[in-house]
Structures are given as structure tokens and as C-alpha cells.
Amino acid sequence: AQSVTQLDSQVPVFEEAPVELRCNYSSSVSVYLFWYVQYPNQGLQLLLKYLSGSTLVKGINGFEAEFNKSQTSFHLRKPSVHISDTAEYFCAVSDLQGAQKLVFGQGTRLTINP
């Protein structure tokens, strides 16, 4: 079984500042990793995913994430945030067999202050 821990429930940052949202996972098998964003009253939008290969993954809206197998982490970063990035961000994992069965972290609420 897999589990995901998002280390910060809330992250406030100022506009144009860099941000890092932390995600650690636990699994006895190899996994796929995902980051989703949820804007108020909407569903989840896929930001990026790691399947294999390069450990640095680039996604939409200027976000990127780095897979670190030794530290079982998949932290999400953006060098300069905008007000429109205010949302809840979810890290998720799936094993290689049940690829449509995602296990989510509890989410990190990112608040951008002007």
C-alpha cells in the first residue's frame, strides 16, 4: 500500500516570490507520482506527472517538480508565483499496476498575498 504526506497544510507567500510545496510518499513498490491543483468550486487539474526518466519534471503554469527516490520525495516548485496560483495543491501516487487508482495527500493550501 502507498501513502502520501504533504508536509504543509497551508503555505502563504507574497506575489512574485518562489514557492516549494513538499510531498513525501511511502511505498514498497515503484510508483508514478502526480501533482494536481484544485481551484475553488472546481475539480482537479493535472499539473505534472513523473513516470520514469528525468527526475525533473516540468508542468503547466510554470510549475516543476523533482523526484528524489532516496528521500522518497516529489516536491513542487515555482520560481515566481502569481495571485492566480492561489488554490489547493494535491500530491498523489499510484503503483504501476493500478495506475488509475490514486492515493492522495491531504493537500496544501497555497495563498498568494499581494
Added chain:
Amino acid sequence: KAGVTQTPRYLIKTRGQQVTLSCSPISGHRSVSWYQQTPGQGLQFLFEYFSETQRNKGNFPGRFSGRQFSNSRSEMNVSTLELGDSALYLCASSLGSIGTGPIFGPGTRLTVT
């Protein structure tokens, strides 16, 4: 390409009733999965259907059931509703092959009174 659509978007039901939620996947997607989102438990996987067969199942009671039709549209049913079933129910579709991140719909907000 149209996204994942879910109907209805909002629903209010009384404890003890049953409810059916509908999901239309992206054209060409054969996998449909369902998730429950609550403030307390977060996002939890309910089940996944692929080509009309349940392929994966989460840890929910038998009151939660689903099905998929030959056109890949899916329905989820909850019988004997409880107050704790109040949640946002999200449907996601994908091609069903390994590594394709599911695409989520806007969800159905179910309130049980």
C-alpha cells in the same frame, strides 16, 4: 475536445434515501474512476471501471456501487444515505493505460440532511 462532465452538479438528499450520480468521460477514454472528497478524510478512491468491468475498488461499504455502460459513461449509486456521505464526488477519465494521469470532472456536491 469536451472535458469530463458530471451531472448533477449539486444535489440535496435526505438521510435514508438513495442517489445516482452520472459521469460522461472524455471521448475515447475507456477508464472511469470515482473519488470522494471530504474535509475530514480528503480525497479517497471509490472504484474504477474499464470497458464495463470494475477493475479497482477502494475501501468503501457496499452501499456505494457503480457501473459503466458500453459508451463508457458511468454512474455511481449510494443507497441508504448517511450524513457522512455529504461530500464532493469526483469522476475522472483516462485512456486506461499505464501512466496516463486521470482527467477530473468538476464534481457533484452531495449534501445529505
